[in-house]
Amino acid sequence: MLELATQSLLTPAGIDSGDIERALGRLVEGRIDLGDLYFQHRQNEGWSLEDGIVKSGSFSIDQGVGVRAISGTGTGFAYADAISMPALMQAAGNARAIARAGASGATAVTRPVHAPALYAADNPVEAADSASKVDLLRTIDAYTRSLDARITQVSVSLSCQHESILVAASDGTLAGDVRPLIRLDVRVIAEQGDRRESGNAGGGGRYALAGLMAPESWQKFADEAVRQALVNLEAVDAPAGFMKVVLGPGWPGVLLHEAIGHGLEGDFHRKGISAFSGRMGERIATEHCTVVDDGTLAERRGSLSIDDEGTPGARNVLIEDGRLTGLMQDKLNARAMGVAPTGNGRRESFAHLPLPRMTNTYMLPGEHAPEEIIASVDDGIYAVNFNGGQVDITSGKFVFVASEAYRIKNGKLGAPIKGATLIGNGPDVLTRVAMVGNDLELDSGVGVCGKEGQGVPVGVGQPTLRIDGLTVGGTQ
Amino acid sequence: MSQVMNRDIEAGSPLLRDAESERAMLEDAAARVLARARAGGADAAEVSVSSSHGRNVTVRLGEIDVLEDARDRGVSVTVYINRASGSASTGDLGAESLERAVDQALAIARHTQPDPAGGLAPAELMASRIEDFDQWHPRELDMASLIERAKLIEQAGMDADARIENSEGASVSADAAIGIYANSHGFVGNGRSTRFGQSCVLVARDASGMQRDWDWDDQGRFEALADPGITGRKAAERAVRRLGARSAPSGRTPVLFDNSVALGLVRHLVGAVSGGNLYRRSSFLLDTVGKQLFPEWVRIDEEPHLPGGARSSSFDSEGVATRQQPLIEAGVLRRYVLGSYSARKLGLQTTGNAGGVRNLVFSPGTKNFEELVVEMGRGLVVTEVMGQGVNLVTGDYSRGASGFWVEDGRIAYPVEEITIAGNLGEMFSGLIAAGSDLETRRNIQVPSLLVDGMTVAGQA
Numbered sequence: 001m002l003e004l005a006t007q008s009l010l011t012p013a014g015i016d017s018g019d020i021e022r023a024l025g026r027l028v029e030g031r032i033d034l035g036d037l038y039f040q041h042r043q044n045e046g047w048s049l050e051d052g053i054v055k056s057g058s059f060s061i062d063q064g065v066g067v068r069a070i071s072g073t074g075t076g077f078a079y080a081d082a083i084s085m086p087a088l089m090q091a092a093g094n095a096r097a098i099a100r101a102g103a104s105g106a107t108a109v110t111r112p113v114h115a116p117a118l119y120a121a122d123n124p125v126e127a128a129d130s131a132s133k134v135d136l137l138r139t140i141d142a143y144t145r146s147l148d149a150r151i152t153q154v155s156v157s158l159s160c161q162h163e164s165i166l167v168a169a170s171d172g173t174l175a176g177d178v179r180p181l182i183r184l185d186v187r188v189i190a191e192q193g194d195r196r197e198s199g200n201a202g203g204g205g206r207y208a209l210a211g212l213m214a215p216e217s218w219q220k221f222a223d224e225a226v227r228q229a230l231v232n233l234e235a236v237d238a239p240a241g242f243m244k245v246v247l248g249p250g251w252p253g254v255l256l257h258e259a260i261g262h263g264l265e266g267d268f269h270r271k272g273i274s275a276f277s278g279r280m281g282e283r284i285a286t287e288h289c290t291v292v293d294d295g296t297l298a299e300r301r302g303s304l305s306i307d308d309e310g311t312p313g314a315r316n317v318l319i320e321d322g323r324l325t326g327l328m329q330d331k332l333n334a335r336a337m338g339v340a341p342t343g344n345g346r347r348e349s350f351a352h353l354p355l356p357r358m359t360n361t362y363m364l365p366g367e368h369a370p371e372e373i374i375a376s377v378d379d380g381i382y383a384v385n386f387n388g389g390q391v392d393i394t395s396g397k398f399v400f401v402a403s404e405a406y407r408i409k410n411g412k413l414g415a416p417i418k419g420a421t422l423i424g425n426g427p428d429v430l431t432r433v434a435m436v437g438n439d440l441e442l443d444s445g446v447g448v449c450g451k452e453g454q455g456v457p458v459g460v461g462q463p464t465l466r467i468d469g470l471t472v473g474g475t476q
Numbered sequence: 477m478s479q480v481m482n483r484d485i486e487a488g489s490p491l492l493r494d495a496e497s498e499r500a501m502l503e504d505a506a507a508r509v510l511a512r513a514r515a516g517g518a519d520a521a522e523v524s525v526s527s528s529h530g531r532n533v534t535v536r537l538g539e540i541d542v543l544e545d546a547r548d549r550g551v552s553v554t555v556y557i558n559r560a561s562g563s564a565s566t567g568d569l570g571a572e573s574l575e576r577a578v579d580q581a582l583a584i585a586r587h588t589q590p591d592p593a594g595g596l597a598p599a600e601l602m603a604s605r606i607e608d609f610d611q612w613h614p615r616e617l618d619m620a621s622l623i624e625r626a627k628l629i630e631q632a633g634m635d636a637d638a639r640i641e642n643s644e645g646a647s648v649s650a651d652a653a654i655g656i657y658a659n660s661h662g663f664v665g666n667g668r669s670t671r672f673g674q675s676c677v678l679v680a681r682d683a684s685g686m687q688r689d690w691d692w693d694d695q696g697r698f699e700a701l702a703d704p705g706i707t708g709r710k711a712a713e714r715a716v717r718r719l720g721a722r723s724a725p726s727g728r729t730p731v732l733f734d735n736s737v738a739l740g741l742v743r744h745l746v747g748a749v750s751g752g753n754l755y756r757r758s759s760f761l762l763d764t765v766g767k768q769l770f771p772e773w774v775r776i777d778e779e780p781h782l783p784g785g786a787r788s789s790s791f792d793s794e795g796v797a798t799r800q801q802p803l804i805e806a807g808v809l810r811r812y813v814l815g816s817y818s819a820r821k822l823g824l825q826t827t828g829n830a831g832g833v834r835n836l837v838f839s840p841g842t843k844n845f846e847e848l849v850v851e852m853g854r855g856l857v858v859t860e861v862m863g864q865g866v867n868l869v870t871g872d873y874s875r876g877a878s879g880f881w882v883e884d885g886r887i888a889y890p891v892e893e894i895t896i897a898g899n900l901g902e903m904f905s906g907l908i909a910a911g912s913d914l915e916t917r918r919n920i921q922v923p924s925l926l927v928d929g930m931t932v933a934g935q936a
Contacts, residue, residue, distance in 0.1 A: 047588075050756070055591040057584035058563040060552075061576075074540040081548060081567040094545045097619055130587040153757055189757050189869065196757060198869045238874070240897060240933035241726050271536070272642055273679050273688065351546065390862045390876070394679055394688035395721070397893050399863035399876035421865040421895050423876040471723075473865065473874040473895025475931040 001305060002112055005166040005176025009039040009063075013083045020168045021108055023085075027069050027092040028170050034331060035096070036169035038066040038308065039083060040350040045125045048157040049137040057130070066350035067091040073270070073336050079351045111172035115305035115312045118298050119206035124160035124182045127209040133158055136213055144186060144222040150233070151226060153189035158182075160209065167310035171331075175310030181205070181301070181457060183445065184212050186221045190229035199229030203444030207299040221444075228385065228404055231416045238405070238420035238474025244380030245422060245470045246373055246408065250441035251386060253460035256291055257361050257449065258389035258398040259426040260284070264318050264326070265344075265356040265451075266333035268393050275396030275427050276324065284324045285430030288366050291319040293328055295343050295359035301445040302360035302459035309345035309354055316342050318361075319430070330356045348454035355451060362461030366436025370464040373435045375411040381472060382406045382413060383422070396426040421473040429467060437464030491529040491547075492614045492652055498527055499654050499666055505569050506658040509553050512578040514660065518555040518585070520596050521578075522659035522794065525551045525569070529652050533619060535626035536645035543619055555581045559590040596794065597816035597826055599661040603791035603798070610783045611669035613697040614652060622648045625674065625704055632708030633678045639719065640712045644677035644688065650698070663795040671786075672698045676708050680715040687721065689714035694917050696784050721890035723934035724881050730855040730908065731896055731930045732848055732882070735915040737858050738838075738925040742776065744900055745769075746833055746920075748868050749809060751818020760871035760901055761809070769904050770807035773841075777802050780834035786919040793831030801827070803836065833920065840923040841910035848911050848926050850885035856932055857882055858896060871900040894934035903927050 010016070020037065027035035041063040048056050064081040065088055078094035080087035137156045144154045161181040168174050183204035190197055201224035204212060211217060247255060260276070268274035276284065285291075295304040295313030304313035309331050316326045329337070330345030333356055346357035374382055382405060389400030399421050407414035442461035449458040491498050502525040513521035527549045534541040551574065552565035562584030564577040630646035651671045658664040675692035691710035693702040733741060745761075753759040761769070780798035782788050792798055794816060802810045814822070815830030843851065862876035878892040911924035 053589040053591060055588060055594065056561055056563065057588050058565070059577075059580040059584060060565040061573075062567050064567065072539070073536075074542070076543045078545040079547075082570075097543055097545075130584065134587050134589075155756070191757070196869055198758060198867075238897075240895070240931050242933075242935045271644065273644060273686070275686065351548070353542065353544075387864050390864075392688065392862070394686050395718075395878075395892060397862070397876065397878070399865070399895075401863050401865040401874070418870075418872055419865065419867055419874065420897065421863050421874040421876050423862070423893055423895050425893055471893060471895055471933050471935060473876070473897045473931075473933050475874075475897045475899075 001115060001117065001178055002174065002176035004178050005164045008164045009041055009083060009166045015085060017109065019085055023088050023092050024168060024170050026089060027067060027096050029096060032069045032071050032096060033335065034070040034170055036068050036167060036309065038350050039166040040064060040163060042161065042163035043125050044159065044161050046157065046159040047133050047137055048155065049141050050155045052141055054134045054137050062349065064350040065091060067095040068353065069096045070332055073332065075332065075353060077353050109168045109172055109174040111174060113173060113175035113306055113310050113312060118296065118303050118305045119180055120208040120299060122180055122208040123162045124180050124209040125162050128213065140186060140218050140222055143219065144188060144226060147222065147226045148230060150190045150192050150230065151188050152191045155187045157185050165308065167308065169310060173310040175306045177306050179206060182209055182212050184218055184221060186225040188225045188229050190233055192233050195233055197229050197232035199225040199227065199232065201225040201228065202446050205299050205301045205445040206303055231404060235416040235418045237476045238417040239381065239472055239476050240474045242469055242471050244377050245467045245472065246377060246380065246382045247465045247467065248382070248384035249437060249439045249464050250461060251443040252383060253362055253443065253462035254386050254389050254400050256363055256462060257358060257458065257460050258391040258400055259424060259429045260291065261358050261361045262391050263393055263396065263426050264328060266327050266329035266337065267356050269327055270333045270336045273394050275394060279324055282324055283322050284427060285319050285322040286433045287322040288436040289319055289322050289430050289433055290317065290364040292317050292364065293344070293358050293361045297360050300360050300442065300459045301447065301457045302358065304343065304359055307343045307345045308347045309341065311341045311343045311345060313359065314343040328356045328358060330354050346456050348456055352454045355454065357451065357456055358449060358458050360442065360459035360461065362440065362442060363463065365438050365440040365463040368435045368437050370437045370439050373437055373464050373466050374408060374413060376435065376466065377408045378410055380408045381417065382408050391426065397423065398426050399423045417474065422470045423473065424470045432468045433465055434468045435466040439463050489529045489616065491527055491654065492616055495614065495654060495668060502527055502654060502656045503664060505551060505574060506656050506664065508571065508574055509551065509578055510658060510660055512575055513553065513555045516578060516582045518557055518582060520556040520660045521553060522596060523551060523553045524655065524657050526653060526655040530649060531617065531619065531622060532647060532649040533622040533626050534645045534647040535623060535630055537643055538627060540623060541645050551577065553578055553581050555585050556595050557585045559592065559594045560585050560588045561591065561594050562588060593817055593820035596659050596661060597796045597830065601796045601826065602661055602663040603665060603795060605790060606665050607781065607790045609781060609785060609788035611696055611788060613670045615698045617650045617698065622650065628704035629674060629676045629708040632705040633676050633712040636709045636712035637716050639680045639682050639716050640678050641681045642679035644679065646676040646708065647674065649673045657793065657795060659795055665791045665795055667789055670696060672701055674701055674707055676711040678711045678715045680719055682719045684720040687715050687718035689718060718890050721878065721892040723936040724856060724891040724894045724932055725936050726933050728929050729932055730852050730926060730928050732852050732855065732857045732924060732926045734857065734859050735911065735913050735922055735924045737861055738922045739915065739918060739920055740861060741903065741925060742836065742838060742920055742922050744866055744868065745904065746813055749812045751812060751814040751822060753868055754812060755818050755821035758869050760868065764809050765811060767809055768807050769809050770804055771905065771907055772807045774804055774807045774907060775802065775839040776804040777837050778833055778835065779837055782835045785835040787834045789834060792828045796826055796828045796830060798828045798834055836920045838910065838922045840912050840914040842912055843909060844912050845924050848909060848924055849882055849887065851909060852882055852926055853885050855882050856896070857887065873898050873900050873903065894932055896930050896932055898930040903930065
């Protein structure tokens with residue numbers, strides 16, 4: 001990986017290891033605790049179909065180098081949108097404005113990081129030609145329209161990304177990664193009488209494009225989008241109030257991402273502003289709950305061989321049998337808290353600063369069959385699909401928005417209900433988990449997490465869960 | 477520190493020092509792109525080129541947290557061959573990289589399918605005059621003065637109340653941007669603007685727990701920014717007043733959206749009457765031009781030529797002349813929000829809204845916020861909403877919320893962990909009153925809005 005990244009990022013610009021050390025040396029003149037250089041080259045290709053025609057396609061190349069200098073918990077940051085020695089040296093000069101005046105530092109990149117290959121060795125931009133990508137979208141459109149006469153609009157989009165990154169840091173780190181990322185989305189509108197509803201489904205990951213182009217992959221997304229829209233045509237008004245909620249497996253794990261995941265990111269703990277601050281080792285969930293953040297899963301959307309600071313991706317146990325056991329850290333916050341980085345230092349691009357971020361966050365399975373969990377609820381809702389969520393780290397309040405849900409009465413599923421926001425409190429929601437299913441699923445690969453204006457791809461997952469009390473934001 | 481900074485960062489910004497030559501360079505890049513597209517077989521082409529320089533400092537608990545120097549350039553091109561289109565973009569304005577971007581766009585256009593609605597906006601609609609709307613007030617600010625200002629803001633907030641015990645920091649930013657749009661009709665438009673911002677996020681604590689809130693300002697002129705002490709103290713006041721928040725009674729009640737949250741309601745309106753959602757039949761407001769959506773007293777105007785306006789411009793993002801025009805008049809929707817593409821899809825004329833609305837102004841009412849609280853009597857004041865629970869296809873609205881419960885025309889206590897739900901169509905027609913407190917710092921300017929009959933859900 002490091003060799004490949006070096007070839008695609010540094011060799012074309014004529015930058016060698018001596019130049020890297022020279023730039024790091026300039027960066028750490030003065031009192032700097034850590035300096036790093038982040039080289040990135042990213043290709044994006046997108047195709048989209050609407051009204052039966054592939055009407056737009058786009059291609060972009062972004063490359064540049066981000067330069068960071070850390071002194072204590074202060075960061076100086078600059079970047080250049082070209083990879084060249086003059087641009088690199090100028091950015092290094094700007095970034096070290098954070099430094100207090102002092103002696104010149106010497107630095108050497110002596111610690112090459114070798115990480116396992118977790119992704120397909122495939123550049124999805126080049127793995128198939130444009131004509132076959134266009135054909136794929138048209139085939140999906142025809143298939144989707146054939147599923148039900150009530151489908152009046154279909155849109156399909158395919159995006160392919162391929163990036164190379166290289167990190168060199170004054171702590172000796174030298175690491176590279178080559179990351180593919182693909183995604184396919186199908187969105188439909190269904191109409192019946194005067195009702196109109198939408199449905200959408202999609203997925204992807206860091207796997208070979210051929211996997212996504214295979215009919216057994218995309219047909220699932222098309223079938224699911226249509227099914228959802230048709231279910232929503234029948235949906236009745238959602239209830240309002242505090243009640244038992246059963247969450248389906250897979251993507252509803254967005255609950256974990258919002259309710260506890262963000263609150264366990266190291267920066268919020270270093271600053272003491274998380275609702276979970278100071279609670280390490282305490283019971284924050286029922287004993288049924290074990291939650292991990294795992295960047296090492298093969299080919300998943302949130303996976304990382306190395307993070308954006310050159311730390312190898314890792315499997316970190318956040319909650320074990322109900323107790324808070326781990327936080328997610330980048331280098332700055334780990335150093336300030338006197339712990340090791342955990343492989344969660346991520347950035348949207350060279351033009352953004354690294355932050356502690358999630359990778360793939362999920363709960364391990366329990367022992368109950370999902371049917372048994374639904375049958376145990378007298379009055380509540382069963383929510384199987386979500387749009388996304390949001391959290392206030394400090395108060396702990398979080399929301400996530402159901403897009404497909406059903407009423408449960410006397411242990412039986414009733415009518416589908418309209419989309420509704422569910423709201424709860426992070427520090428106590430997992431203390432209300434009464435049953436955990438044996439059906440762990442990870443999501444299909446569509447998550448984008450936003451923090452401080454930076455979006456990064458993530459994964460979530462969980463088994464079926466019964467939560468004894470969330471506020472459901474319906475109208476009835 | 478200042479010694480290092482004098483040598484490096486304060487070398488200054490070419491974009492601020494010499495905006496004219498930067499603009500000339502961008503125009504040259506745009507011309508090269510169009511020439512290459514034509515030579516490569518495009519029937520038509522359009523290009524946007526931009527350059528920006530920003531400085532941002534964040535101070536936390538009196539110490540520097542982040543110093544950021546951001547310089548970005550970018551170009552994006554769309555070409556049309558027999559009404560099939562292709563787009564490409566790059567961050568590198570070198571000649572070779574521009575040529576590669578155009579070639580990529582051309583290659584894509586050979587694979588996409590002809591789109592009868594595709595192509596440039598009609599030549600006769602291009603803006604004929606590019607006016608200056610007083611948006612360029614360059615000011616070279618060194619990092620040291622930005623840091624000092626951020627420290628003043630944060631310190632004022634920390635000192636304002638003993639319950640302010642932590643901070644996420646105070647930030648001050650200075651940004652300048654120049655943009656060019658050109659197309660193969662021969663249209664070349666340029667715009668430039670400066671923005672200065674400051675914000676502060678503070679954490680209050682008492683026996684009930686922690687609460688966080690913030691205050692901000694954003695202006696085209698540095699001198700117009702609020703006094704640092706005001707921003708810090710308001711952030712403190714807002715965080716402290718949330719302490720002790722609890723749930724609210726469930727049921728149907730009126731809801732008073734403060735002017736920051738009310739802005740969202742107007743954004744949902746704009747989304748639902750925007751061409752893209754209309755031709756995709758993804759809106760609950762299909763076929764509503766000429767229909768009464770709001771009570772008769774509601775008026776919303778688009779004012780793209782406001783002096784100093786955040787998004788003022790003589791032309792939209794495809795060169796079409798913008799004009800002052802109502803969106804809602806006497807509660808009736810006068811028009812959709814269209815660019816030329818969606819206009820062709822709908823068989824209508826563009827409204828000069830490619831790239832969205834410019835400045836929208838919701839005509840304010842006469843009562844101030846406190847008087848609206850009195851008018852509501854009993855109900856919910858919403859100061860923050862959470863989550864994406866807005867379905868523009870159906871108008872269904874369900875959000876997490878926090879704010880204040882009102883009894884007897886007075887704020888009784890702060891509330892959180894509740895939801896508010898309704899349908900946007902009913903919320904629009906159920907508007908009771910607009911406040912006099914128009915929020916003028918945003919490009920969509922909205923006062924506080926009082927809405928009848930939403931469903932509140934909580935644990936109480």
